[in-house]
Amino acid sequence: MTAISMYEASVPTFIHTLTSLKTILQKGIASAEARKFDPAVLAGSRLYPDMLPLTRQVQIASDAAKGAVARLANIEPPKFEDTEATLAELVARVEKTIDFIKSVKREQIDGSEDREIIIKTPRGELNFKGLVFLRHWALPNFFFHVTTTYNLLRHAGVDVGKLDYLGGTLQG
Amino acid sequence: MTAISMYEASVPTFIHTLTSLKTILQKGIASAEARKFDPAVLAGSRLYPDMLPLTRQVQIASDAAKGAVARLANIEPPKFEDTEATLAELVARVEKTIDFIKSVKREQIDGSEDREIIIKTPRGELNFKGLVFLRHWALPNFFFHVTTTYNLLRHAGVDVGKLDYLGGTLQG
Numbered sequence: 001m002t003a004i005s006m007y008e009a010s011v012p013t014f015i016h017t018l019t020s021l022k023t024i025l026q027k028g029i030a031s032a033e034a035r036k037f038d039p040a041v042l043a044g045s046r047l048y049p050d051m052l053p054l055t056r057q058v059q060i061a062s063d064a065a066k067g068a069v070a071r072l073a074n075i076e077p078p079k080f081e082d083t084e085a086t087l088a089e090l091v092a093r094v095e096k097t098i099d100f101i102k103s104v105k106r107e108q109i110d111g112s113e114d115r116e117i118i119i120k121t122p123r124g125e126l127n128f129k130g131l132v133f134l135r136h137w138a139l140p141n142f143f144f145h146v147t148t149t150y151n152l153l154r155h156a157g158v159d160v161g162k163l164d165y166l167g168g169t170l171q172g
Numbered sequence: 173m174t175a176i177s178m179y180e181a182s183v184p185t186f187i188h189t190l191t192s193l194k195t196i197l198q199k200g201i202a203s204a205e206a207r208k209f210d211p212a213v214l215a216g217s218r219l220y221p222d223m224l225p226l227t228r229q230v231q232i233a234s235d236a237a238k239g240a241v242a243r244l245a246n247i248e249p250p251k252f253e254d255t256e257a258t259l260a261e262l263v264a265r266v267e268k269t270i271d272f273i274k275s276v277k278r279e280q281i282d283g284s285e286d287r288e289i290i291i292k293t294p295r296g297e298l299n300f301k302g303l304v305f306l307r308h309w310a311l312p313n314f315f316f317h318v319t320t321t322y323n324l325l326r327h328a329g330v331d332v333g334k335l336d337y338l339g340g341t342l343q344g
Contacts, residue, residue, distance in 0.1 A: 004285050004303055009181045013307040020312075047219070047327040113176050123335060131176055135185040140192075140338055143315030150316075151323045155219040163295060166312055 006072060007109040010134055014065040014101050014142065020167045021061060021146050022094045024153060024160050029087045031158040039087045045152050054152045056082075058090045061145035062097040068138035069101050071117050072130055073108035178244060179281040182306055186237040186273050186314065192339045193233060193318050194266045196325060196332050201259045203330040211259045217324050226324045228254075230262045233317035234269040240310035241273050243289050244302055245280035 032039035044053045052060070059082050070077035078100050084090045115130040119137060128137060150165050204211035216225045224232070231254050242249035250272050256262045287302040291309060300309060322337050 004176060004178055004181060006176060008303060009176060009307065012304075013311065016308050017312055047323055048329065051326060121335065131180060132184075135181065136188050136339060139185065139311065140189055140315060141334075143312060144319050144322075144334065144337060147316050147319035148323055151219055151320055154223060155327075157220065162313075162316065163293065165316060167308060 005106075005110045006112045006130060006134070007106040010072060010109060010138070011069060011101055011104065011106075013139065014069060015098055016167055017143065017146055017165075018061075018065060018094050018098050018101070020165050021058070021149060022091055023164050024146075024150050025058070025087050025091050025094070027160050027164065028153045028156075028158050029091075031153075031156075032087075035157075040085065042153060042156055042158070043085065043087055043090070045156055047148075047152065047155060054149055055084060055090065057145045057149045057152065058093065059084065061142055061149065062093050064138060064142040064145060066097050066100050068134065068142065069104050069109070071138075072112040072115065072134065073104050074112070074115065075104070075108070177278075177282045178284045178302060178306065179278040182244060182281060182310070183241060183273055183276065183278075185311065186241060187270055188339055189315065189318055189337075190233075190237060190266050190270050190273070192337050193230070193321060194263055195336050196318075196322050197230070197259050197263050197266070199332050199336065200325045200328075200330050201263075203325075203328075204259075207329075212257065214325060214328055214330070215257065215259055215262070217328055219320075219324065219327060226321055227256060227262065229317045229321045229324065230265065231256065233314060233321065234265050236310060236314040236317060238269050238272050240306065240314065241276050241281070243310075244284040244287065244306065245276050246284070246287065247276070247280065 028042050029039050032042060043055045046053050062080065066077040080093060080096065084093050113131040117128045117130060117133040119126045119128065150160060153160050200214050201211050204214060215227045218225050234252065238249040252265060252268065256265050285303040289300045289302060289305040291298045291300065322332060325332050
């Protein structure tokens with residue numbers, strides 16, 4: 001019998017989809033090489049002029065994942081400096097994020113469903129309990145920035161498909 | 173003490189983000205009216221020529237949500253005919269999807285973490301247990317199509333922001 005718990009509902013999801021994000025970024029690098037343009041063009045791409053570029057989408061996906069896990073575990077997340085400028089550096093950022101998330105133990109997160117979590121937004125402070133934070137804020141926010149990264153690459157003609165996003169190791 | 177269970181990890185998430193999808197589509201309708209173009213242009217929009225248009229993104233988000241809930245509950249999901257051609261019809265589709273999901277009871281879904289679930293993909297059949305299905309397939313797939321809908325509207329200059337996607341009723 002599998003137990004469902006806050007750990008089971010969070011950590012494996014972040015690791016699984018961050019691994020897909022790595023694959024998607026690597027396809028971006030390969031596509032720029034094959035089509036002979038600077039992959040920095042992809043790193044700076046946007047779907048609309050006032051939107052954040054791909055670089056920031058990946059950094060925010062990373063922050064969303066490590067921030068969620070850290071908040072649920074009631075620890076400080078590692079601070080990354082947001083200096084990545086290339087897709088290769090973004091891949092390394094995703095790897096560092098996965099490493100941190102893997103370092104958090106089941107017992108640090110299990111039982112966090114009622115933990116008080118405060119998020120500051122442009123519209124003011126939001127007070128969540130751990131479970132509502134996870135499902136109404138952390139997971140939607142994380143998937144948003146991973147999918148937007150995918151869409152930026154798709155829009156640029158990179159040969160990514162939904163199965164790259166859903167993950168190659170689906171039985172895991 | 174909040175209990176975390178398969179119901180708590182699935183149904184409220186789908187309802188929350190489908191409600192946001194409705195808001196986002198309604199902003200698309202309002203934007204087309206304000207800018208005086210046919211909202212059907214948005215319904216047919218794509219980020220790349222071989223990508224599915226917005227209409228299909230919403231239909232698939234609906235199918236992902238109702239399909240996931242039905243599979244976890246081990247019941248047949250309602251079949252919708254995919255005849256929507258306008259944003260207003262897509263809003264109605266999202267509402268019907270929410271109605272179905274709300275009709276499924278906690279006790280139909282709780283305990284489904286080990287239920288065998290088979291998904292047919294272009295790369296063959298995938299066998300999941302309920303919990304892995306939810307976190308590695310159903311939720312990522314659902315968020316993917318909602319976010320892609322958002323990105324299509326964003327790309328078309330509709331005034332949507334991330335807080336529309338994250339939801340107006342964040343404490344719920």
